Amino acid sequence: MKKTLKAMDLVFPAPVLIIGSYDENGNADAMNVAWGGLCSSNPPAYCISIRPQRKTFENIQKTGAFTVAIGTESLMAEADYFGMVSGNKEADKIGKAGLTVTKAEHVNAPVINEFPLSFECKVMQILDIGQHKHVIGEIVGIVADDSILDENDQINASKLKAIAYEPSGNTYLAASHTVGKAFGAGAALLKK
Amino acid sequence: MKKTLKAMDLVFPAPVLIIGSYDENGNADAMNVAWGGLCSSNPPAYCISIRPQRKTFENIQKTGAFTVAIGTESLMAEADYFGMVSGNKEADKIGKAGLTVTKAEHVNAPVINEFPLSFECKVMQILDIGQHKHVIGEIVGIVADDSILDENDQINASKLKAIAYEPSGNTYLAASHTVGKAFGAGAALLKK
Numbered sequence: 001m002k003k004t005l006k007a008m009d010l011v012f013p014a015p016v017l018i019i020g021s022y023d024e025n026g027n028a029d030a031m032n033v034a035w036g037g038l039c040s041s042n043p044p045a046y047c048i049s050i051r052p053q054r055k056t057f058e059n060i061q062k063t064g065a066f067t068v069a070i071g072t073e074s075l076m077a078e079a080d081y082f083g084m085v086s087g088n089k090e091a092d093k094i095g096k097a098g099l100t101v102t103k104a105e106h107v108n109a110p111v112i113n114e115f116p117l118s119f120e121c122k123v124m125q126i127l128d129i130g131q132h133k134h135v136i137g138e139i140v141g142i143v144a145d146d147s148i149l150d151e152n153d154q155i156n157a158s159k160l161k162a163i164a165y166e167p168s169g170n171t172y173l174a175a176s177h178t179v180g181k182a183f184g185a186g187a188a189l190l191k192k
Numbered sequence: 193m194k195k196t197l198k199a200m201d202l203v204f205p206a207p208v209l210i211i212g213s214y215d216e217n218g219n220a221d222a223m224n225v226a227w228g229g230l231c232s233s234n235p236p237a238y239c240i241s242i243r244p245q246r247k248t249f250e251n252i253q254k255t256g257a258f259t260v261a262i263g264t265e266s267l268m269a270e271a272d273y274f275g276m277v278s279g280n281k282e283a284d285k286i287g288k289a290g291l292t293v294t295k296a297e298h299v300n301a302p303v304i305n306e307f308p309l310s311f312e313c314k315v316m317q318i319l320d321i322g323q324h325k326h327v328i329g330e331i332v333g334i335v336a337d338d339s340i341l342d343e344n345d346q347i348n349a350s351k352l353k354a355i356a357y358e359p360s361g362n363t364y365l366a367a368s369h370t371v372g373k374a375f376g377a378g379a380a381l382l383k384k
Contacts, residue, residue, distance in 0.1 A: 001338045002335050002338075004335060005333075005335075005347075007236050007334060008236050008331070008334070009232070009331070010230075010236075010311075010334070011207055011209075012262045012347075012352055013207060013354060013356050013367040015205060017203075034230070035231055038206060038227040038241070040241060040321040040324045040326070042323045044201035044202075045322065047231065049230070077377050077378045078378065080377040080379075083375065084375055084379070085382065124321070127319065129231050129317070130234050131232070131233065132233065134231050134239070134328075136326075138199075140199050141196060141197075143194050143195070143197075144194070144195050144197055145193070146193045149195065153195065154361075155197075155202065155360040156361070163372070164205050165374060166367075168347040169348070172374055173370055174366075174369045174370075174371045175365050175367060176365065177366045178358070178361070178366075179355060179364050180268050180272070181362065182275070183272065185272035186268075186270065186272030186274070187276070189270065189273035189288065190276060
C-alpha cells in the first residue's frame, strides 16, 4: 500500500564529501557535506550545498576554490567530527582530528593528506537555493593514494571503501559492495 | 604514495535516481540519472544534471515537473535499462520494462508504481553547466510503500535496499549496510 509522506530532504544514499578550504590567513578548515555530488561531465564538476553561515562558505567565497575528499570507512570518525563542529568555533578542526594538509597543486585549497582520494575544485558559479548556497566547482585535478588504485591507475572502489550517508536513520553506510553491472544488469530488457 | 590523476567526473558513491516525466501527450518516460542529489533542505529540493538532448529534459521543460524514484536492488535491472535506452527511440520504456505509472498527486509527472519510494518535484531553476542542464526541483510530495516504512512512517533503509552507482568500475553498489552513526561516530574527537 502507498502512503503519502510530508515533503522533506531525503535521498538514498547521499555521499560523504569532506570539503577543504583556506581562510584569508591560510588556515585550513574542513566540513562534512552530504547535499552534493557530480553535476557535469564536460567539464567535470561538483555541486555542493552549504549554508552561508558556514566558515567553509566564507572561505570559498574568498578563495574561489575548495577540495572534495571522499569519506571512507577508515576515516569515518574524522569525517563525522568535521560535521559536528563549526569552523567558526574551532579554528583547527583538521589538526584536532589528528590530520594534516598539503596545499593543492591546482587551486588555493588544502588537500587533507590522510584521505585517500581528493578532488581539486575551482568555483564556476554560486547559486541561491532556499537557505543554502549551491556551489558549482570544476574539477581541475585529482589526488589519489596509490593504495586505492589498480595497475592501470583506475580507482578501485573495494580498496577505497567509501561511506555514504543515510539521512532518514542518520547513519553511515558502506558503499563498496558490488551488486551488479551498470549498462549490463538491464541488458535482458533490451531484447524484449 | 600520492598520485595525480587527470580531472574526470568521479564520485563515490553516486545515487541511482530514476526520473519520471510526461511528454506533451501524457506519455510517461523514465531515465536513470547518477549526477544528482539533494541541494536544499528548506525548501527540500533535488538537483539533477541531464543532457539537453534527452527526452526527459524536453519533457521537464514543458511540464515544469518530474519525479525521482530511488533505485533499489529488486529493481536494478529496470533501473539499468532506463539508463541504456533513449526515450527518443523507445516511446514506452516503462511499459517495456513491465512497470506501470500513476499520475503524481502534486505535480504533472508520473510516479512509477513498482518503485517503493518516489519524490514529486516542481522545477525551481534550470542552470547551464558545461554540456549539462542542471535542474533544481522542489520536493512537494513523497510517495512510499508501507513495506519500507517503520511503525512511525520513517523510511527504513534496510527495507528500502537502495543501490548506488560507482562510476570508476561502472557498477551498482548495495547502499543498505550500516557501518556507523552520524553525529556519533566522531564524538570521541569532540573531547580532545
